[in-house]
């Protein structure tokens with residue numbers, strides 16, 4: 249697959265790669281690295297699972313524990329940067345824009361209802377993420393208590409306004425910037 253050939257890529261072509269990541273656990277688009285500015289002002293990165301990608305709302309979505317550092321960071325500075333790397337196609341996508349936390353409401357309800365009990369249980373630790381443990385362990389309760397994780401679960405939606413696409417190619421690398429402004433996407437080739 250060559251995203252960056254003679255023609256500039258469309259936002260639709262990029263979202264279709266992300267949508268593949270949502271449904272295909274083997275897709276490299278499945279596990280982006282997401283960046284925030286921490287409450288201490290320092291940059292923070294972590295791997296997440298891409299849960300949804302919608303072109304019409306320009307959104308990428310992840311799930312988190314509300315007690316996680318990334319949620320505190322987003323409350324203070326509500327924006328996200330996303331990094332994707334497809335080694336087979338030697339394609340890097342970087343995207344960014346404002347972020348919104350869903351702590352209640354229908355989006356949260358639907359996302360929670362779709363989780364398996366094993367997934368729900370990952371939010372059910374009584375101690376917050378990064379709490380100290382006396383010995384090695386995951387701090388999680390038995391599977392029967394998975395539903396209690398609901399109180400700690402949240403959905404994080406990032407709206408994408410900028411996309412930086414870089415494709416490494418033997419015949420010459422290609423890079424282009426897509427920007428959302430005045431209700432439309434514009435794309436521009438740039439020096440890689």
Ligand SMILES: Cc1cc2nc3c(=O)[nH]c(=O)nc-3n(C[C@H](O)[C@H](O)[C@H](O)COP(=O)(O)O)c2cc1C
Pocket residue numbers: 279292293294295296297298310311312313316317318319377378
């Ligand atoms: C493959 C993989 C997938 C992960 N998926 C998620 C995820 O979807 N949501 C999440 O909050 N953390 C996920 N994590 C854990 C985060 O990388 C991170 O360790 C955790 O969220 C705490 O980050 P924070 O303290 O910056 O909030 C994942 C980790 C790995 C290795």
